[in-house]
Amino acid sequence: MGACQTGRMPDYGHELEFGVFPTPDASRHHAVLELAQLADVVGLEHVSVQDHPYQRSFLDTWTLLSVIGARTSQVRVSTNVVSLPLRPPVVLAKSAASLDVLTGGRVELGLGAGAFWDPIVAAGGLRRTPGEAVDALVEAIGILRSFWAGEPGRFDGEHYSNKGLKPGPVPAHDIPIWIGALKPRMLGVTGRLADGWIPSMGYAPPEALPDMNARIDDAAAKAGRAPQDIRRLYNINGRFGSGSGLLEGSPKDWAEQLTDIAVGIGMSTFILATDDPATLQTFAEEVAPLTRELVAAEREGGGSSAEGRASASVPASTEPAGSTETAGAQPDSRFTPQQLAIPAHLVEVHDYLRAELDQVRDIVRQVREGHTTVGSARSAINTMTMRQNNWTLGAYCESYCRIVTGHHTNEDRAMFPHLLRADPRLEPVVTRLHAEHEVIAGLLDDLDRALVALVGDPAYGSEGQRSLDALGDALDELTESLLSHLSYEEEALHDALANHGFG
Incomplete structure (x- = not known):
């Protein structure tokens, strides 16, 4: 297929995303804003902007992203990548969080x-020397990350300090951090x-990506993470025409x-450097849907991603994937270690929630x-992960999917x-989990109301037994x-997550 035949590595299973990288x-500036608005209209996921504050012909990145955010409604805005030596991390954290609040959770942060x-x-x-940087x-x-979590500043490092800082605002969603990395140590930090990892085609051609991905994967494994934790983005450039090179031919090419x-190397987000509206429209309306179709066919048929997804077929059963009826006596034997890392991470996050409940x-x-x-009790409840995140699929989405915050388009991701989509037989499971999320949200509110009632009870401070009993009942x-709910979710979705990943 195509001109780019690369060495094979596992497909990480991420859904494809597409974006634009305007100058x-x-x-x-009018044309730049119009291009961003066009990206929003034609359904691209990203408008991503480079950051060179010392470049006199360039607009300031955060100012530009703010205006783009105000003029669009769906597309996500990102830095690609921030010049960290000129963006103090506390100010950067506040800028990103503020724009995320203002755009309803549409900010992603690329760091350099x-x-x-x-x-x-x-x-x-x-x-700075390379090591210092x-x-x-x-x-x-x-x-x-501590700023976005609302944690008081306690860090006093060699290069930066936030000691004594009172952070805020908290962003509207968990802002992903991408790293622009090429050298081994930076690739290790990425893992x-x-x-996310975001190299550019001009610096990292496709043939160089497998070895770089392997370094990221190795570092992720040593840190107790799955390779799927890191989305692989790729800044690309090309032209439509009659050429035979990489990204030089027809939309089909x-x-x-x-x-x-995508399926051979694992890159899943393609951000096109262009300032031409016609090129952008062709990319969005012809290249993106056809690429999604071809990748889906490759994954459905096993194709070139067989190494990484050897057991990805759905069990031949009428029961929802992940049920005890389809799991068999030893379900884990059907999955690779990489596949098993996904449901295992779900359990890890749920264990955090259990500890939080304790x-x-x-x-x-x-x-x-x-x-x-x-x-103090109300503060603890209101900062619980499940309360903060508007959680979808428990708190799994804290690590693995975008939190739904105000834009229904994000729900599609x-x-x-x-x-x-991967297994329609899961509909009864998903319906039950959605309903349980609503119930638990209501129970959290009930617990909060019980605490408020305790304060208002005339007997509070002496006996207050009625309100205390109500509080205990609400907590129980x-x-x-x-x-x-957590136990059911882990059991019901184990095989589905191992088979199909997290999207």
Whole structure:
């Protein structure tokens, strides 16, 4: 298929996404905004902008992304990639969180350790050695994530500090961090810490990607992560015409070549560098749908992704995938270690939720015993992961799918629709899980109301037995429902997640 025949590596199973990478040319600012709006209208997922504050002909990246966010409704906006030496991580965290709130959860953050050091220094940044730049990037990622989680600043590192900071606002969704990495150490950081890897075709041609992906995968495994934790994005460039090289021919040629890169190497998001509306429209309306169709056919037939998804066929049964009837006595023997890492991670996240529930139970116990305040208990409940995330598929989506926050289009990228497309027999399972999510959300509200009632009880501070009993009942009901739900979800979706991934 196509001109790009590469060495084979596992297909990570991510759904394909497409975007545009316009030049932030200040002299053509109207055209840049119109191109971004066109991307929104024709259904691309990303508008991604480079960040070179020292480039006098370029618009400021955050200002441009803010205007793009205001003029669009669906497309996600991202930096590709931030010049970290000129963007202090606390300010960067606040900028990203603010824009995420304003756009309803449409921000993604690409990070770079720094390049072009002479202009960086001229713009007021510090010159760093390659090792120092990577160390600073690692520190910045920790500060970004703690800021977005609303954690008070306690970090005092070699390059950055947030000690004493009171962070805010909290973003509308979990902002993914992509890393622009080419060298071995940066690839290792990507595998350990990032949500995405974003190389550019000009610096990393397709034949170089397998070895780089392998370094990321190895680092991910050593950090206890699955390779699927890291989405593989790719900045591409080309032209439509009669050429025979990579991304030089017809839309069909492009689609075949991108399919090779997707199923053969694992890249799943293609961001096209173009300033031409006609090229963008062809890419969105012809190349993207045909590539999706070809990749789906490859995956359905086993194709070139067989190494990584050897057991991806749906069990021949009328029961929902993942049920005890289809699992067999030893279901794990049918899956590769990479496939099993996905449901295993679900259990890990659920274990976090169980521990979080234990913390809430302990603080409510302290309230009942008069050792702490109702305000402390309400604070604990309102910052629970399941409460913060508007969770879809439990808190699994905290790591594996985009949180639905205000734009129904994001629901199409969530895990339930993905699993239903892969196996419609899962509909009864998904329907039950959706209903249980609603019930548990209501039980959390009931628990909060019980705490409020406790404060308002005239007997509070002496006996207050009626309100205390109501509080205990509300907590017991939440505990019973939540623990039952988590166990059911793990059992019912185990095989489906191993077979089909997370979308």
